[in-house]
Amino acid sequence: MSEAIFRVDVTKQQFVFSAAHFITFAGDICERIHGHNWGVRASVEGPLDENRYVVDFIALRDAVLKETNHFDHHVLLPSNHAEIKVTRDETETTARFRERRWVFPNEDCLILPVVNTTAEEIARVLAERVIEKTKSQFGSALSWIEVAVDENCGQWGVCRIPWPSE
Secondary structure: OOOOOOEEEEOOOOEEEEEEEEOOEEEEEEEEEEEEEEEEEEEEEEEOOOOOOOOHHHHHHHHHHHHHHHOOHHHHHHHOOOEEEEOOOOOOOEEEEOOOOEEEEEEHHHEOOOOOOOOHHHHHHHHHHHHHHHHHHHHHOOOEEEEEEEOOOEEEEEEEEOOOOO
């Protein structure tokens, strides 16, 4: 008989953030800035603990909710794009793509460690941040975390990464 594999999934109506972004595609096309009401779902896999659950639903829910709230009502900008250059001074954040330029108040921007602000990259950032928030509580027994980000009612970008062992 094979050993059972267990997973916890959390998806809540509150796991939504409204944010603007723009991406590049097809090599040199930069789309117009626009917004989404992004939805989020998170899953972790691992063995059952002494309480007979993988992790506490509430702790995972709270970590995901904290991060979705952090993203809410921001312009999402990439820090690692080859052609989108993002700079910041005391009050304003400027994004440039070739001859195009956008200027925002600093507090309206969230600069992410991504190449492009796609749903897939945002899912990775959220997964890494949930790990940071829960690692000390959840320990190293988990196998992986998966975060899915829905940008348009059924268009999901998903990132699954190994749970850090230490």
